[in-house]
Amino acid sequence: MSNAQTITVAPVTRVEGHGKVHITLDDQGNVADTVFSVGEFRGFEQFCEGRLLWDMPTLTSRICGVCPVSHHLASVKACENLLGVEPPPAAQKQRELLHMGQTIHSHALHFFYFAMPDFLFKDDTHNTQRSIFGLLQNSKSVAANAIAIRKTGQDIVDIVGGGRLHPAACLPGGMSKELTNQERSAMYKSVVSAIKLIGSGIKMIKELYAKNNESFVQFAAFPSMYMGMVRDDGLELYEGPIRMIDEAGETVCEFAAERYEEYIEERTESTSWTKFPYFRERGYPDGIYRVAPMARLNIAKSIGTPQADAELQELKQIAGGRPLESSLFFHYARVIELLYAAERAKELLADQEILSHETRIPVQRAGGEGVGAIEAPRGTLFHHYKANDDGKITSAEFIVATAHNNLAMNKAVRQVSETVVVDGKIAEKDFNKFEMAIRCYDPCLSCSTHAHGKMPLDIEIRDHRNRRLAGYSCR
Amino acid sequence: MTEHVRARPDLLVVGIGNPLRRDDAVGLHLVRRLDRYFQRRLNCMALMAPDVAYAEKISRFRKLLVIDAMPLPDDEPYRMVRLAPGPHPFPSGGWVSHVFDWTAILALTVVLYDRSPEAELLGVAAGDFGISESLSPSCARNADSAFRFLVAYCSR
Numbered sequence: 001m002s003n004a005q006t007i008t009v010a011p012v013t014r015v016e017g018h019g020k021v022h023i024t025l026d027d028q029g030n031v032a033d034t035v036f037s038v039g040e041f042r043g044f045e046q047f048c049e050g051r052l053l054w055d056m057p058t059l060t061s062r063i064c065g066v067c068p069v070s071h072h073l074a075s076v077k078a079c080e081n082l083l084g085v086e087p088p089p090a091a092q093k094q095r096e097l098l099h100m101g102q103t104i105h106s107h108a109l110h111f112f113y114f115a116m117p118d119f120l121f122k123d124d125t126h127n128t129q130r131s132i133f134g135l136l137q138n139s140k141s142v143a144a145n146a147i148a149i150r151k152t153g154q155d156i157v158d159i160v161g162g163g164r165l166h167p168a169a170c171l172p173g174g175m176s177k178e179l180t181n182q183e184r185s186a187m188y189k190s191v192v193s194a195i196k197l198i199g200s201g202i203k204m205i206k207e208l209y210a211k212n213n214e215s216f217v218q219f220a221a222f223p224s225m226y227m228g229m230v231r232d233d234g235l236e237l238y239e240g241p242i243r244m245i246d247e248a249g250e251t252v253c254e255f256a257a258e259r260y261e262e263y264i265e266e267r268t269e270s271t272s273w274t275k276f277p278y279f280r281e282r283g284y285p286d287g288i289y290r291v292a293p294m295a296r297l298n299i300a301k302s303i304g305t306p307q308a309d310a311e312l313q314e315l316k317q318i319a320g321g322r323p324l325e326s327s328l329f330f331h332y333a334r335v336i337e338l339l340y341a342a343e344r345a346k347e348l349l350a351d352q353e354i355l356s357h358e359t360r361i362p363v364q365r366a367g368g369e370g371v372g373a374i375e376a377p378r379g380t381l382f383h384h385y386k387a388n389d390d391g392k393i394t395s396a397e398f399i400v401a402t403a404h405n406n407l408a409m410n411k412a413v414r415q416v417s418e419t420v421v422v423d424g425k426i427a428e429k430d431f432n433k434f435e436m437a438i439r440c441y442d443p444c445l446s447c448s449t450h451a452h453g454k455m456p457l458d459i460e461i462r463d464h465r466n467r468r469l470a471g472y473s474c475r
Numbered sequence: 476m477t478e479h480v481r482a483r484p485d486l487l488v489v490g491i492g493n494p495l496r497r498d499d500a501v502g503l504h505l506v507r508r509l510d511r512y513f514q515r516r517l518n519c520m521a522l523m524a525p526d527v528a529y530a531e532k533i534s535r536f537r538k539l540l541v542i543d544a545m546p547l548p549d550d551e552p553y554r555m556v557r558l559a560p561g562p563h564p565f566p567s568g569g570w571v572s573h574v575f576d577w578t579a580i581l582a583l584t585v586v587l588y589d590r591s592p593e594a595e596l597l598g599v600a601a602g603d604f605g606i607s608e609s610l611s612p613s614c615a616r617n618a619d620s621a622f623r624f625l626v627a628y629c630s631r
Contacts, residue, residue, distance in 0.1 A: 136586055137563075144531070144587045151528040165523065 019443070021434050021459040022271070023417045025469070029424040032464060034414040036406075036438065037272040048396035053079050053365075053387050054172060056396075060383065061166045063398075066109070066444055068166045069102035069157055070376035071383070071398075073238075078383040079172040081258065082370025085363050090356035091174035094160055096238045097187075097348045098167065099374065101156025103237065103341035104194065106377035107293075107334050108153060110442045111201070112146030115331050118436050119208055123429040130432065142204070145197045149338070152194040156345065159183050174360030181355060188349040195307070195342045198335070202311060205335050209318075220327035220412035220437040223247035225279055225289035227404065228296035229375045230254070235300035235312075235340065237375040244279065244289060245299050249323045252279075257373035260382055264399065276406050277399055288411065291379025291404040292441060293333035298323035303336075305343035311336045327412050327440035334442070337377075365391040376401050378442050402443040412437040424461060424469055434459055480630050482517035485537040487592070488629060489520045489529075492544060498601030498614040502542040505599065505618055509625055517629055525575050527583060534584035536592045540628070541577055542621075544614075545598025552617035553624065558594035560585050597621060 019038055026032040044063055051059060057075040061068035073095055080087065087095075117130045120139060136143045154164060161167025162177060169176050209216055229236045230243045242260065244252045255263055266275040267284045278287030289295075298319075303309045315324075315332060324333075348354060367389040373382050379401030386395040416437045420430035461470040490506025492499045503521045510519045518536065520529070533539055539558075547554055561578030563586050577594065584591040599621045603611040610618060 136583070140587055147527055147530065147587075151531075154526075154528055 019438065019458075021413050021417075021438075023421060023459065023461045024466070025421070025424050025461065025463050027464050031414075031417045031421050034410070034417040035271045036410045036413045038274040045396045045398060048393050051393050053082065053385065053391045053393060056383075056385065056393065057170050057172075058166070058168050060398075061168075064444055065165060067102065067106060067376050067378065069098055069161060070374055070381050072161070072167050072170055073099055074372045074374045074376075074381045074383040074398075076170040076172060077372025077374065078370045078385050079372070080370070081372055082368045082385055082387060083172055083363055083366055084368075085173055085361060087174040088356070088358045088361060090178075090353055091359045092239075093348055093351060093354045094175050094179060094359065095170060097345055097354065098157060098160040098169070099238050100341045100345040100348065101153045101160060103153070103377050104338060104345065105150050105153025105157060106442075107338040107341065108146060108150040110377070111205075111331060111334050111338065112142065112150070114442070115334075115439055116142070116146075118432065118439070123432065145200060149194050149197050149201070149342075152190045152342070155190060156187055159187060171360065173363035176360070178357055178359050179355055184349055184355060188346065191342055191346045191349060195339070195346065198339045198342055199307070201335055202339060205332055206314075209332055213318075216328045217326045220415050220440065221325040222408075222411055222415065223323075223325055224408060224411075225252065225282075225287070226295035226298045226323060227289050227291050227380055228299045229373070229380065230299060231304075233301040235296055235303045235337075237296075237337075237341075239374075242373065242380060243299055245323065247323065249298065249321075252281075257382065258371045260371065260373070260384075260399070266399065266403070272406070274406050275399075275403050277404050278407065285407055288407040289404065290408045290441075291401055292330060292377075293337050294324055294327075294330040295379065296375065297333040297336060303340050305340050305347065308336055308340035308343055311339060327408075327437055330440040330442070367391065378402055378444055379404050400444070402441070405441045405443065409438055409441050409443065412440070421461070424463075426459075426461070426470070431459065480513065480626075482513040482629055483538070483631060484518075486540060486629060487518045487520070487533060487536040487538070488540045488542065488625075489522060489533075490542045491522050491524065493523055494608060495606060496604050497607040497609065498603045498611055499544050500608075501544045501599045501601050501610055501614055501618050504610060505542050505622060505625060508622055509629060512626060513629065525577055525580050527575065527580070530580055530583040531588060533580060533592060534588040534590050539581075539592040539594040541594070541596045542625070543596060543598060544601035544604075546602060547598065547600035549600075552600050552620040554598045554600075556596045556598060558596050560591050597625070 019036060022035045023031060024033045056079060057072050060075045061072040063071050113132045117135055121130045121134060157167060158164040162169040225244055225246055227242060227244045229240045231240045241254050241256055243254045246252050253263055263280055264277050265280045266277045268275055278284045279289050297312060303312050367387045369386045371382060371384045373380060381401055382399040384397040385393055387393050413434055416433050420426050420433055460468060462468055488506055488509060490502035492502045494500045494503055506519050506521050509517055558577050558581060560581035563582040581591050581594055600617040601614045
């Protein structure tokens, strides 16, 4: 059991960034409030000011080492929106392929490396074993498949993006390079193999959810609105209008990315450097909405690739015609999206046009205002720039996926604390439930504050006079 | 390159470093130079950091040579060090995926693929890790010495 001393558990938690959970008790020792806070500040938006518009796609890909492609793409889309240009079809296809590569890499990383250990090990398994290294020792084939699937995505990012970690190939007006047939063949072969391997991951998660359905549907479950990009009524990760649905699954609004400010407003809280976006019409905090895989699949009526479509329909049956509410279903949805990304990459690679030599159009320097949006692995990402006539940035605004889910993550940890805090204490085996709740959202805390560094998660319990009663640190 | 210089087919050479941190990139410089010298017939990779994604590929070779920057005495331009797989089963909390060294990668090859190459690290003397894309003059000289050694090593 915890007490007034700090309990230190190593190694790092399986989230990206530095987070903290504060639990405040009332004078009866019951949970009065729980807050998830992100305590690092970087201020990326500020030091973009004064930089040339042309620098932005490469500069902003440095916001994150996990989802640099998302920032790269959202940025180049914002630049093109500002400049009023549209890249050639081959460039659009290459960019979507690049995006699928990152989605494969990011979703495989999160599901197999970060989330899977929560499912394969019991609650009382020591934190040091409940990790990718524990997985390597206990489920060799799962681990080998995970590495191979992720590598497929990493290789696509490397080849199409011109850099394994931080891509540089997207420029306002198109792509800086063409694809060769040899590169296409190598990626195609790898993607076909990955689709088969993902199939085994899908089978695994279906068995897991069928076996634990009752507890899973109750874990950090609550109604909310959902937001995501759509193409007609189907899933879209690259280009399309943004749709919001309500708790019953009814469409509330649909808007072009450029109009996001009419629907979304941000609030700051003293507890976190990550902002709290909310749906303007409902106000704060009632305007809570969620983004990312579960939100996207709650919105989408179809996916558009055969295997992923079949899996979506099965998931919809579990939900019984209503939006899924349990945070744990983000993982299930994530694996379906992983399958979609691989299938879509295969389609794009089979398209002869992707080899076209026409990958770029000339672009003139100009000023103005532009917005770019994309469905990053962790949800909807907006880049909003203003530039003067010299093409220098005068204002840059990013709303990242993790921020959209900030209110929801706070709600999720609040629910967990209400179930695991007893007499002002938390049993050792229950600490991981906080992380599990946060981990469902696959937060990128570095992106959300544009910070970097280590990624420990701390949990603090305080009494109603704000005295620290207990602490838990996972570093 | 002369036509009779042949690259060892059982060898994988990995150059490692950050291209923006001056001498840290000496491994990258050398592996690219080797790649040109052997006219792309040498199995080469240039990486910024060890990555689990390459464990399977590495496991397929009989020999692995990693080239990296290393602080060394003034009179020692480079040093060869043998690398062995790290402990497996993995030590509790001993590794994290953000700090993954070559002994861990080699341990992975054993755990996942039941095979591991004989591995060596060629450390090239380096001392300036400031922000720059070029090597310091002393590191460049050390890299030249190391390159002559590497040509012989890779064509054995």
